[in-house]
Amino acid sequence: MGEASLGATNFDTAGGQLWEWHPTTDWIEVPGSSMMGPNGLVSSDDGAWFYVGGWSDRALVRISRGKIPAELKKIPVGFNVDNVRWGTDGRIIAAGHITRCPSDEECDTSAVRVAKVNPENFEVEQLLDYDxxxxxxxxxxxxxxxxEIWVGGIYGSFAIARFAKRN
Known part of the structure; x- marks a missing residue:
């Protein structure tokens, strides 16, 4: 994002958004960033893009910075994305879980899901699905x-779980 600036999400499953802070502007809403349940946030090295965990959309969401209208792309990962981090290989690590089914029909739930997303071609590699x-x-x-993949927990999971990477 650049020096002396900060990005944050307003996690609201009914309608949240992204915010930026700069010393000269204070907090401003990122244009085009309104979505249900934005969570977890990283920016590209050049500062042109935000990548946000689309918790309600079960996707990694790419949002442009400084463009009006904003460019937005949802990359489905199949789980509620809580947090995102840059991986050591230049891909984005998305971590989360499946906590609610999208309808009244039965669906699989999972306590831990981790995927890597290529920010260039949007290919998704599922790394972990743990009950x-x-x-x-x-x-x-x-x-x-x-x-290994190290996973931090919530809701009684006050530890770090370590999983071997698949080959």
């Missing part, structure tokens, strides 16, 4: 560390 146990109930954030 949880009594010690780790729900994941919310992940990083890649050598040959």
């Amino acid at each position: 949880g146990n009594e010690f780790f109930e729900m994941g919310t954030v992940a990083i890649d560390v050598k040959d």
